[in-house]
Amino acid sequence: xxxxxxxxxxxxxxxxxxxxxxxxxxxxxxxxxxxxxxxxxxxxxxxxxxxxxxxxxxxxxxxxxxxxxxxxxxxxxxxxxxxxxxxxxxxxxxxxxxxxxxxxxxxxxxxxxxxxxxxxxxxxxxxxxxxxxxxxxxxxxxxxxxxxxxxxxxxxxxxxxxxxxxxxxxxxxxxxxxxxxxxxxxxxxxxxxxxxxxxxxxxxxxxxxxxxxxxxxxxxxxxxxxxxxxxxxxxxxxxxxxxxxxxxxxxxxxxxxxxxxxxxxxx
Numbered sequence: 001x002x003x004x005x006x007x008x009x010x011x012x013x014x015x016x017x018x019x020x021x022x023x024x025x026x027x028x029x030x031x032x033x034x035x036x037x038x039x040x041x042x043x044x045x046x047x048x049x050x051x052x053x054x055x056x057x058x059x060x061x062x063x064x065x066x067x068x069x070x071x072x073x074x075x076x077x078x079x080x081x082x083x084x085x086x087x088x089x090x091x092x093x094x095x096x097x098x099x100x101x102x103x104x105x106x107x108x109x110x111x112x113x114x115x116x117x118x119x120x121x122x123x124x125x126x127x128x129x130x131x132x133x134x135x136x137x138x139x140x141x142x143x144x145x146x147x148x149x150x151x152x153x154x155x156x157x158x159x160x161x162x163x164x165x166x167x168x169x170x171x172x173x174x175x176x177x178x179x180x181x182x183x184x185x186x187x188x189x190x191x192x193x194x195x196x197x198x199x200x201x202x203x204x205x206x207x208x209x210x211x212x213x214x215x216x217x218x219x220x221x222x223x224x225x226x227x228x229x230x231x232x233x234x235x236x237x238x239x240x241x242x243x244x245x246x247x248x249x250x251x252x253x254x255x256x257x258x259x260x261x262x263x264x265x266x267x
Contacts, residue, residue, distance in 0.1 A: 035264070036224075039123070040170025041160075041180040045224035045263040051256045052222050053263040054079040055183060057110050057159060058231030059086040064240035065096035065231050069103065071243045075251075079105050080260040082159045083231070085112035088143050097147045106259040107149035109178075111161040112140040118166050126168055133172050141176075155179055157260050163190065163228070181264060183228035187214040190228040192239035204239040208246055215253060222255060226263070 036044035045051065056068060056079060072079055081100045087093055087110075100107045113136055119125055128136075137158070141150060150156050158178040160169060165180060173180040183190055188210045194200035202210070215222045229239060250257060 038182065039165060040167045041165060041182050042264055043182045044184045044226065047220040047223045050223055050254055051258050051263055052225045052227055052250060053258055053260045055082065055159065055226055055228045055260060056231050057082045057228065059084045059114055060090055061232035061234060062087050062090065062093055063232040064238060068231065068240050068243060069096060069099050073103060075244065075247045077247055077257045078259050080108065081105055082108050082110040084110045084114045085140055085143060086114060101148040106157065106261055107144055107147065108156060109137060109140040109144060109158050112136045114161040116162055117160060117169050118164060123166050126166065130172055133169060134176060137176060157181060157264065179264060181226060181260065184225040186218060187211045187227060193230045193233045195233065195235040204237045204242055207239055208242050211246065212249060226260065
């Protein structure tokens, strides 16, 4: 993990800037050097600003979608949603997808088939070919564009399935005008998927407490955090029911909650 991308990644991103904006690969186009990177993907934004992005991912378990959208609307907060083809295929979820787009949230890809890109025990290997990766991601982008997401020509933000990837996958994403990013480690917010009985399970109250403890103990607080939560899960103890309380706590600590494309604007 580093605080600056390798030169090969900078070159690829500079090329992406030309594609997305038409400008030359100058410092204006290059990503903010204050970002934190891992395997070619952004895992934290600028630590000098009290901005935080709420990231919600979802597949076939998206039962919290309405509650989350209603809470965000009540709190006047914009967030970012990344869903799979499995989410799109669930009857009735089209209503939530349209709300995500219509209510001003960011709606982006999480892969169509929720593929595992690399072995858990050997991250540098790839379990998918370049054509599989790009074909699956393209399908996901196309199905979400049906709801008005991601205007053509705009840089696409993309969080990989299982939040697991390597440098090769980040480079392939750049080829498709996509910026791969991942959640910021430390808060443990992403554990809200784990059901009771799983070794990763933590009660929702504990997850909320751990997020706020990270804000207290990290020298930079939650500045630049990409805070990952899920749209649903098989657990009985639903973390999304505490979303309003989490937002109130973050606002009380003077955090500005922004969309991921605002956090990672690249300028």
